[in-house]
Amino acid sequence: MSFFSKLMTPNKQQKQQAVEVTIDGPDGKAKKLTLYLFESCPFCVRVLKVIKNKKLQLEMRDTMKNQQYEDELVRGGGNSQVPCLKITGNKDDYWMYESSDIIHYIEKQFA
Ligand SMILES: N[C@@H](CCC(=O)N[C@@H](CS)C(=O)NCC(=O)O)C(=O)O
Secondary structure, X not given: OOHHHHHHOOOHHHHHHOEEOEEEOOOXXXXXXEEEEOOOOHHHHHHHHHHHHOOEEOEEEEOOOOHHHHXXXXXXXXXXXXXXXXXXXXXXXXXXXXXXXXXXXXXXXXX
């Protein structure tokens, strides 16, 4: 199993402790998080390490392995750059680019 696959796959203990990744928005409604990424991207690995440390189970979409994910990233976020965190709200989706912004957001939401 590659280092990347290990980061993508929670172990048994982490599965038991895993936090379901929905957060409350300012409107009190849950929001869903989806991470767009691909394996050879070092910025994605930085984000994955934080997700792993926080024991979060996010939906991951590999844009290299699945053209449909690449298309939805470009259509929705306007750019094919990864990592990108999609924050699904009730009305609008927010597409957050930049690994440092994503890490900051996750650290803040799951402190
Ligand atoms: N400053 C960005 C850099 C991200 C970046 O360069 N991602 C590369 C992969 S490692 C990428 O998506 N390149 C393809 C593209 O920009 O369309 C970050 O920290 O997230």
